[in-house]
Amino acid sequence: MGKSPGCSKEGLDRGAWTALEDQKLKDYIKTHGEGKWRNIPKEAGLKRCGKSCRLRWLNYLRPDIKRGNITLDEDDLIIRLHKLLGNRWSLIAGRLPGRTDNEIKNYWNTTLGKKLKAEQSKHSNSNLKKKTKTNPPKSTMVSVAPQPVEAENPDTSEAPPATSADKNMLNNVAITSQEDGSGNFAMDFDVGDLLMSDISDSEFWKLCHQFDNGIEEGGNNGTGSENLSYSEETRKEWVADGCYHYHRS
DNA sequence: AATGATTTCAACCGCAAACAA
């Protein structure tokens, strides 16, 4: 397994991209398409490594990038997806049309991470005070157990058709949740165990849906965000992007 | 207005998976 060529070769430009470099890269990809990143710098006349070109394109130059502030809906969705997936930024970004993994990662690290930390410490403080009276918290858990897939779930009916492997996997996945003493909805399982990278869109949305049901059955997550309903505009956007199933009205 | 502290975010780095020969 070779090490990536890296961007440390001498003679290559580093740091912020200039408007001219952006234009060269855009022009090149417009006519030749994405891919073959290693060749792009040479062929586009850029003194950058392929990796840097790829990053610049994916995070900044792509025409479908949505720039501007993260909306409240997106904010809420990121929090929920992060609960479900952890730091799988690319997976999370894949459910937010026009947003990049880098952007979401930055947003999490600068805004949401702190916000949740603050809320957690608030909770843990109040829990400390209550602790003598309350029972030990029941853990919130996701269990993996044999369970038949429900016939036709209206909320998931628009998901792309599952492959047989998908279906097989879904047959073995059931998500249950329990409210813990703090009212937090924390997950006691490692999503990695489910090999999320292998999970198709259809599976993903079923997981999301089951996750949602778990929250509804088990109470809120302590943030009060579970009652949040998304705007019609956002819903339409997600429908257009195949992300409808995460809409909750 | 000056300056130091803090925050933001684009870009880089290293690793590992995926792919090709």
Added chain:
DNA sequence: ATTGTTTGCGGTTGAAATCAT
């Protein structure tokens, strides 16, 4: 099956912007 190459990901860095004094 093995080895080398390419691509994609998540963590981290540091320059620029913003805020506080």
